Amino acid sequence: MKFEEVFSHILTFIKSDPIGDYKLMMGTDSQVHPSHTLFITGIVIQRVGKGAWACFRKEVVQREMTTLHERISYETSLTEQVASLFTEEKKNDLIEVVLPYIYKGATFTIEGHIDIGSGDRNRTRVYVNEMMARIESLGMEAKIKPDSIVASSYANRYTK
Template identity: 65%
Template sequence: MTTDNGLSFSFQNLSQRKMSFEDVFHHISQYMMKDETGNYCLMFGTDSQIHTNYTLFITGIVIQRKSKGAWACIRRVIIPRKMTNLHERISFETTLTEEVVSMFTEERKNLLIDIVLPHIYKGASFTIEGHIDIGSGKRNKTHIFVKEMVSRMESLGLEPKIKPEAFVASSYANRFTK
């Protein structure tokens, strides 16, 4: 099991391990350059799972070319205790998402925007979303945190998504928390 102690950033996917953030950014920009007229959505989200002696957090980064596939990777963080307080865990998930998003500086975001910008008149687009593993339904225990976590994503300039639209957190990252 690869762990990330929170001090370094190491990413992986099914075909590559120990990618640096530079590697991740390179893969994303190369993916976008394959079709500069595509409709791209860069999405971030974190999910967690409590295990016997630790809590595992997985942050997913997905660049999707709408209806034409995606490239994705994860960052794994292990906290060596059971995080049973729901608000603490949801807040930490959001913090981990914010950490990864912050690596995409304005300069880096502009580099990605510049890939599609000359092709906007052909329908090209680029959006950024923050996926939060919470739901607004009254039966969902996390519904009381929606406003707080959505505000945090909006403060980063991301379009917030909650369940059922938050698939990077609730589906992609979730897959790796087991």
Template identity: 60%
Template sequence: MENVSDQHYRFQNLQEKHMTFNQVFEHIVRFMRSRPTGNYRLIVGTDSQVHSQMTIFITGIVIRNKGKGVWACIRKVIIPRRMLHLYERISYEMSFSEEIVSLFTAERKEQLINIILPYIYQGASFKMEGHIDIGAGSKNKTRAFVEEMVNRMKVIGVEPKIKPNAFVASSYANRYTK
């Protein structure tokens, strides 16, 4: 069943276009149920690219079972102007990630945890990460924003990852911003 707030979210991957968030969530559930003893990481991350007339934001949702496969999709948002200020783009990226993370309500997270719960003592695990396309290196222009963006991710209950460990934002989502 699709709720009203779900209707303005559209996701896609190579197999399917125009998925609602509920459909995305069902894919994640099926993926986890196929191997309930897995080590799962549910990862959300956003990247952006400025083009001549617009700025494209891509948010990736990835469910990864370590060593056993992955299911992923993206959400594309186009802002019809060139966003040239780095802080503004990074802030938008965070907002889009936060928006998608918020769709994983406590009930939905509990549903995912309950899939692996009977298998915890056999090594099953589940965690949720937020990948932020920023880095702390001395030559990285985004280093000034690391503390703020990491704290924003922590506040919403998601483990933050920055470059070089933020592959969903810096690699997967990045591929679709071009």
């Protein structure tokens, strides 16, 4: 799908029940295969407790990306690319649907999910501050494991 179609699906999903707790989440995961590295970027609009709509974008790099920092950085770049498609105008279009209902409990947040963790045994912990700063600089709430479900669960499912 083209981005305009994706955006239309998201807008329709929110309009179907504007009094909801909405999270627009995006994140990327990767898997190194013998001749290439596969990257999947997921876009999910969740109506907390009441379902979600999701899609993903696939990118293949024709080599094995074995350096962890390079792969994590590229995953973050792909998430940033998708996030940049949600211009201020597009974000405002989504917020305007929810705005009349905020006093009835409606919310809308945008999250960037990064497939890294800060635990002592996690090899990616040294990149947490760098990658979170990149996501937050775009005005998104950065999420890492175990809260980065779009990257670490949804996108991960399609990298195999």
